[in-house]
Amino acid sequence: MTARYDLGNREGLPKYQYLHRCIRSDIRNGVLAAGSRLPAKRSLAAELEVSVSTIEHAYSLLVSEGYLEANPGSGFVVCPGKAEGTAFFDLGDVSIPEHTLHGKLLDFKANRCSLELFPLDAWSRLMRQVLSERDPAMLETVPFNGLYELRKAIAFHLYESKGIRVSPSRIIVGAGTEYLYGKLLQLLGDQRIIAIEDPGYKKFADVSRSYRTYWDYIPLDKQGLSVEALMKSRADVVHVSPANHFPTGVIMSSGRRRELLSWLSGKPDRYIIEDDYDSEIRYGGRAPAPLVTQDETQRVIYLNTFSKTLVPSLRIAYMVLPEALMDLYRNQLSFYSCTVSSFEQSTLAKFISEGYFERHINRLRRHYKHQRQLVLDALGQSKLALISEVFGGEVGTHFILKIATNCSDKEVKRLAAEKGVSLDMLSDYCVHPSAKSSHCVVVNFASIPTDHISVAIDLLEIIFQREILAHQHD
Amino acid sequence: MTARYDLGNREGLPKYQYLHRCIRSDIRNGVLAAGSRLPAKRSLAAELEVSVSTIEHAYSLLVSEGYLEANPGSGFVVCPGKAEGTAFFDLGDVSIPEHTLHGKLLDFKANRCSLELFPLDAWSRLMRQVLSERDPAMLETVPFNGLYELRKAIAFHLYESKGIRVSPSRIIVGAGTEYLYGKLLQLLGDQRIIAIEDPGYKKFADVSRSYRTYWDYIPLDKQGLSVEALMKSRADVVHVSPANHFPTGVIMSSGRRRELLSWLSGKPDRYIIEDDYDSEIRYGGRAPAPLVTQDETQRVIYLNTFSKTLVPSLRIAYMVLPEALMDLYRNQLSFYSCTVSSFEQSTLAKFISEGYFERHINRLRRHYKHQRQLVLDALGQSKLALISEVFGGEVGTHFILKIATNCSDKEVKRLAAEKGVSLDMLSDYCVHPSAKSSHCVVVNFASIPTDHISVAIDLLEIIFQREILAHQHD
Numbered sequence: 001m002t003a004r005y006d007l008g009n010r011e012g013l014p015k016y017q018y019l020h021r022c023i024r025s026d027i028r029n030g031v032l033a034a035g036s037r038l039p040a041k042r043s044l045a046a047e048l049e050v051s052v053s054t055i056e057h058a059y060s061l062l063v064s065e066g067y068l069e070a071n072p073g074s075g076f077v078v079c080p081g082k083a084e085g086t087a088f089f090d091l092g093d094v095s096i097p098e099h100t101l102h103g104k105l106l107d108f109k110a111n112r113c114s115l116e117l118f119p120l121d122a123w124s125r126l127m128r129q130v131l132s133e134r135d136p137a138m139l140e141t142v143p144f145n146g147l148y149e150l151r152k153a154i155a156f157h158l159y160e161s162k163g164i165r166v167s168p169s170r171i172i173v174g175a176g177t178e179y180l181y182g183k184l185l186q187l188l189g190d191q192r193i194i195a196i197e198d199p200g201y202k203k204f205a206d207v208s209r210s211y212r213t214y215w216d217y218i219p220l221d222k223q224g225l226s227v228e229a230l231m232k233s234r235a236d237v238v239h240v241s242p243a244n245h246f247p248t249g250v251i252m253s254s255g256r257r258r259e260l261l262s263w264l265s266g267k268p269d270r271y272i273i274e275d276d277y278d279s280e281i282r283y284g285g286r287a288p289a290p291l292v293t294q295d296e297t298q299r300v301i302y303l304n305t306f307s308k309t310l311v312p313s314l315r316i317a318y319m320v321l322p323e324a325l326m327d328l329y330r331n332q333l334s335f336y337s338c339t340v341s342s343f344e345q346s347t348l349a350k351f352i353s354e355g356y357f358e359r360h361i362n363r364l365r366r367h368y369k370h371q372r373q374l375v376l377d378a379l380g381q382s383k384l385a386l387i388s389e390v391f392g393g394e395v396g397t398h399f400i401l402k403i404a405t406n407c408s409d410k411e412v413k414r415l416a417a418e419k420g421v422s423l424d425m426l427s428d429y430c431v432h433p434s435a436k437s438s439h440c441v442v443v444n445f446a447s448i449p450t451d452h453i454s455v456a457i458d459l460l461e462i463i464f465q466r467e468i469l470a471h472q473h474d
Numbered sequence: 475m476t477a478r479y480d481l482g483n484r485e486g487l488p489k490y491q492y493l494h495r496c497i498r499s500d501i502r503n504g505v506l507a508a509g510s511r512l513p514a515k516r517s518l519a520a521e522l523e524v525s526v527s528t529i530e531h532a533y534s535l536l537v538s539e540g541y542l543e544a545n546p547g548s549g550f551v552v553c554p555g556k557a558e559g560t561a562f563f564d565l566g567d568v569s570i571p572e573h574t575l576h577g578k579l580l581d582f583k584a585n586r587c588s589l590e591l592f593p594l595d596a597w598s599r600l601m602r603q604v605l606s607e608r609d610p611a612m613l614e615t616v617p618f619n620g621l622y623e624l625r626k627a628i629a630f631h632l633y634e635s636k637g638i639r640v641s642p643s644r645i646i647v648g649a650g651t652e653y654l655y656g657k658l659l660q661l662l663g664d665q666r667i668i669a670i671e672d673p674g675y676k677k678f679a680d681v682s683r684s685y686r687t688y689w690d691y692i693p694l695d696k697q698g699l700s701v702e703a704l705m706k707s708r709a710d711v712v713h714v715s716p717a718n719h720f721p722t723g724v725i726m727s728s729g730r731r732r733e734l735l736s737w738l739s740g741k742p743d744r745y746i747i748e749d750d751y752d753s754e755i756r757y758g759g760r761a762p763a764p765l766v767t768q769d770e771t772q773r774v775i776y777l778n779t780f781s782k783t784l785v786p787s788l789r790i791a792y793m794v795l796p797e798a799l800m801d802l803y804r805n806q807l808s809f810y811s812c813t814v815s816s817f818e819q820s821t822l823a824k825f826i827s828e829g830y831f832e833r834h835i836n837r838l839r840r841h842y843k844h845q846r847q848l849v850l851d852a853l854g855q856s857k858l859a860l861i862s863e864v865f866g867g868e869v870g871t872h873f874i875l876k877i878a879t880n881c882s883d884k885e886v887k888r889l890a891a892e893k894g895v896s897l898d899m900l901s902d903y904c905v906h907p908s909a910k911s912s913h914c915v916v917v918n919f920a921s922i923p924t925d926h927i928s929v930a931i932d933l934l935e936i937i938f939q940r941e942i943l944a945h946q947h948d
Binding site: 034080081118120123124127128131132134138140141142148151152167168169175176178179182186190203206207210211212311312313314315316332333335336337338339340341342343344 | 508554555594597598601602605606608612613614615616617622625626641642643649650652653656660664677680681684685686786787788789790806807809810811812813814815816817818
């Protein structure tokens with residue numbers, strides 16, 4: 001355990017404070033599991049060559065914060081519950097004020113900005129209103145597919161913002177995309193094979209596995225998912241994000257969309273699951289019409305979520321089913337109660353129908369656009385510009401930074417980790433990594449606080465200093 | 475459609491009002507589907523032998539309430555969304571002030587009282603507090619098994635109120651029992667056969683089917699689930715509600731509990747799912763210790779929900795997994811995000827840890843106890859006492875009223891429906907109905923507003939007037 005705690009490398013922090021931070025990080029990310037016992041103070045002091053009081057000081061800080069428990073007899077034990085939630089979200093020993101940087105420095109998953117931008121005031125006011133109205137409907141069992149008011153508001157939003165015409169009765173509200181995707185797998189039946197993009201959002205494979213549904217991985221190119229590969233596969237259902245592929249940022253070309261729709265009509269029982277998870281965050285140009293609006297076969301299933309536009313912890317997503325599938329759902333799965341609280345459904349319905357949602361999206365868009373520009377400018381002005389190229393980033397909050405390096409992605413990650421930086425690489429999202437998917441850093445610019453952009457770029461420069469030097473010497 | 479609208483039987487209501495109510499009821503319970511066209515005013519007027527203005531009046535009321543839409547050319551069409559949610563919850567043409575009686579007269583599912591008793595003020599205040607604290611943790615991704623604060627509060631509650639000792643790290647919070655039960659089925663794997671009580675809560679079979687998991691039905695007797703039948707079955711996992719079987723109200727005897735636990739230890743890979751859904755609502759005596767507290771094999775899974783003690787539409791339930799299963803869950807299913815909103819988890823955590831929950835349960839208990847007594851007294855004083863017997867009702871909000879009748883349950887339900895009353899019969903919950911399960915009305919006394927108890931009893935007397943008369947003539 002203590003091999004990591006290199007007190008020589010503590011960047012000016014007092015020893016006890018550095019040690020406190022190291023141990024806390026190990027607890028948070030699960031290296032030290034709940035219930036495990038820490039070394040006795042004396043032996044750790046001897047091992048690290050520090051005074052016992054340094055250890056004492058660090059341990060007692062951790063006790064006061066609830067990370068450790070002092071058990072008479074058995075010493076200091078890790079408390080339960082402290083690892084979870086912060087696991088995989090730790091910067092380790094980078095000397096950046098830690099209250100501002102909990103997550104990976106360049107981490108797609110942490111939606112830092114949306115946290116600060118969440119319209120808590122409006123939300124609180126509407127929630128208060130919902131609660132004070134004491135509408136009996138709020139306490140009665142919600143329809144299986146969600147409160148009518150919310151579905152109506154979503155239908156209105158879909159029409160206004162994306163030109164999707166849909167009756168509220170075809171919308172199903174659920175606790176997150178994963179939940180709805182699971183219900184879809186149950187609905188489509190166990191004889192299906194799902195096509196999943198590679199690289200892509202790995203959770204769809206995880207969910208499919210947990211529902212014992214088979215899947216094939218389908219590669220993509222600059223135009224989006226390879227329909228050629230899809231046709232060669234066994235799949236009869238395909239999950240795609242044409243508006244913004246994760247994590248490459250590829251927007252499906254109109255030619256490819258046509259190809260995909262003609263694949264759909266090629267056989268009678270094929271389906272497309274169109275996952276439109278962050279298409280609202282678009283910085284310019286006209287958004288291509290969602291596939292669902294061009295679907296003449298009535299076999300495109302449209303999925304979207306409020307995780308990216310509001311906050312992930314609300315757990316509200318929805319899907320739009322074609323009429324026939326909706327009938328099937330009603331027959332087979334409507335015994336499942338709606339998984340979203342009626343209070344929050346009603347609050348969200350008001351939030352959308354009273355115009356807050358649209359204003360909020362506009363605000364998000366402006367904020368992220370500015371943020372993206374700052375990061376791109378800083379990159380352009382840094383020496384990284386010599387050895388890198390940016391792909392994607394027209395929609396959503398991430399782009400790809402392709403680095404000219406000979407280092408393997410594994411090696412790059414190791415080097416970064418040495419500097420205390422967790423890098424997400426495109427190959428992390430690939431099941432079958434290729435030369436094309438190598439050397440690509442996935443940058444979630446929403447996760448970098450504005451005042452830490454230059455630190456982040458500096459760290460990247462340090463990580464790739466060999467490449468920069470080599471380039472300068474060429 | 476109009477065959478039902480017997481204007482001769484409108485119990486003093488003006489014709490237009492009676493008609494308005496009939497049509498609305500048909501829309502609500504789905505007899506008139508969204509999009510279907512109503513008869514032209516003239517033809518309906520002719521058919522019912524009323525004036526056109528009566529029809530006009532009824533239709534325009536329905537338009538103003540959003541049930542109908544007047545489409546130029548195509549007449550009056552049923553609006554979408556009005557059927558859902560209220561389906562199966564309609565009293566039809568019983569002349570009871572309808573704003574107080576939306577549900578079935580004697581319906582287990584409608585938790586009417588809990589609606590009125592829901593502590594909206596305290597809940598609103600705590601929710602406001604949570605929202606105004608702007609705790610970043612509220613907006614970050616919640617741990618897969620729920621907010622630590624909530625799990626800690628639940629662990630404390632389980633220990634204080636039921637003597638269940640459990641670490642918060644073994645608790646998983648999810649959006650309702652059905653959701654958690656589904657996750658359990660995924661966790662236990664597809665080679666399992668689940669034992670489900672017959673009669674019992676039908677949804678468990680529905681959920682099992684949707685997860686393609688096989689199940690066997692196991693009968694029960696007065697001591698609870700038949701362990702003898704369980705041993706003869708193929709099942710290696712059993713779902714039971716020993717604290718209060720639904721809908722019979724049987725409390726599992728201590729002997730049967732011992733038998734069941736010894737079945738559990740009979741083979742190494744057996745599990746009990748102990749569903750403790752409404753055990754908090756107990757009117758007297760000492761509650762038997764939950765099975766999970768006597769589980770030496772670490773193979774009892776404990777499930778509970780806040781649907782019965784707070785309100786169903788909140789969608790918050792939890793399960794306690796044995797250590798080994800929790801490890802398995804962490805490995806295989808923790809990629810699933812927690813399905814409950816962080817705001818509501820935090821509000822509930824405060825609600826429990828600040829003592830509101832305990833006080834609320836005490837209040838519920840007093841209220842339901844009083845309500846139960848009123849219903850039992852009214853029954854005892856009515857002529858129904860001559861031909862009926864009460865079973866169950868020591869826990870929860872329902873009991874069984876066994877009627878001495880020769881009518882089949884189907885016939886009884888038809889007779890009741892003629893009076894506009896939807897009766898729940900025990901046989902409705904049986905897959906294999908027996909003589910024992912016949913002639914038993916499931917009475918959810920929580921669903922009868924206090925000032926309608928006598929009306930409800932009167933209606934039951936009318937339904938069973940033949941039996942009462944026969945008894946009096948004997």
